[in-house]
Amino acid sequence: MRDLRPPEIVWELDKYIVGQHEAKRSVAIALRNRWRRQQVPEHLRDEIAPKNIIMIGPTGVGKTEIARRLAKLANSPFLKIEASRFTEVGYVGRDVESMVRDLTELAVNMVRAEEQETVMVRAREMAEEKALDILLPAARGQQPVEEGEFGSAHGAEERGPSTREKFRQLLREGRLNDRYVDLEVTDRSHPMIEVFTSAGMEEMDVNLREMLSNLMPRRTKRRKVKVPEALEILAQEESQRLIDMDRVVKLAIERIEHSGIIFLDEIDKIASRETTHGPDVSREGVQRDLLPIVEGCTVHTKYGMVKTDHILFIASGAFHMSKPSDLIPELQGRFPIRVELSPLSKDDFVRILTEPENALTTQYRELMATEGIALVFEADSIDELAQIAYEVNARTENIGARRLHTVIEKLLEEISFNASQLAGQGITITRDYVRERLRDIVKDVDLSRYIL
């Protein structure tokens, strides 16, 4: 794990997220705090409570985005989950431990993908050999004479390495790409097995399902595929064989325990202490269930035990109806870092449209480039777009930067639709064009409710 220092983290986040400086600082501190806590002598480590963070702010201002980018930076397994989805243990629904199981699943996939990448070179080499094994006996039919043993690599070898090397050459040059070969492939599609178990027993469900599908005979079938596809299939199979799953699981669990991040969205929805009426699940109950996980406990997953002591929790919510102080005291104590995100201004919109590495205007420029169109946004067209997005937010509902997506999509609708006819052209978006396309809609509040 890279031990990023807070200023570096903020600097990296700046590449993608406009403004929200306080929030960036706070998540950077939270991340660093976890690292610090891992460094202190063991006897003290347990005394130090985890320093998680609550981000407070209206919708669409970058809360999730900040957390997601942070996780990416730290190469951390990252799970986003709505706190309101959980129910108290014993009730129908998801128990809080399931988030650790989900995170484990995610981390295993993440590590497996990385491992696959590292073994891929070797797997491709092996796939090439296998492909040659398959190709050579087939090639014999087209060559004159020669009788005897068929099929084996050994047989191919006997005809002299030169034939094999010639084929290798052809294969690498792609000159065999139009040939078909017979391939034995394992049928991946599992027969559908649905297992119904009582609530809260997801784990058993998973195990049962796996057990049953292992009981089923593994089916293989022969397929005729073209050489490039065969190479791909063979390489995949070889790479699966080369990956040491025990190692993957071990690494994955280590990674969660050291650097996992869980993003608890809508924490405000469970922040209330008053006892609820009716069939509602007690929110306080959910908070109590959350507590051990946030404080550090061991969760049983199908990959083994996972300790949650050093998982970083980032909670987030709008907190319109409730306040962080409505959380139970113990939980408040585990989320000592609080930060408020500010609503986005028109100027923020201008910057969001242009500055981030994944800026919307860049995205659309690239999308249009695939059609052979050179799309250019004039500066004052961006200004107008931002202004419109801001106005619509103010007049209808403030959905933050998400408004920019709908506005720009509407703006470019015509061009998007006719793109194939416009290929080879340069298109410049001017302020007038923006006005012409959008002003009427903006003026009509009802209309903009539906369209923008």
Ligand SMILES: Nc1ncnc2c1ncn2[C@@H]1O[C@H](COP(=O)(O)OP(=O)(O)OP(=O)(O)O)[C@@H](O)[C@H]1O
């Ligand atoms: N400050 C910002 N800079 C750049 N992009 C932003 C910013 N704020 C929001 N966005 C963009 O707006 C979209 C929504 O942002 P995000 O998912 O972070 O919202 P949120 O604050 O989590 O809202 P919610 O409370 O509804 O979950 C994303 O595509 C994100 O890239």
Ligand SMILES: [Mg+2]
């Ligand atoms: Mg969000």
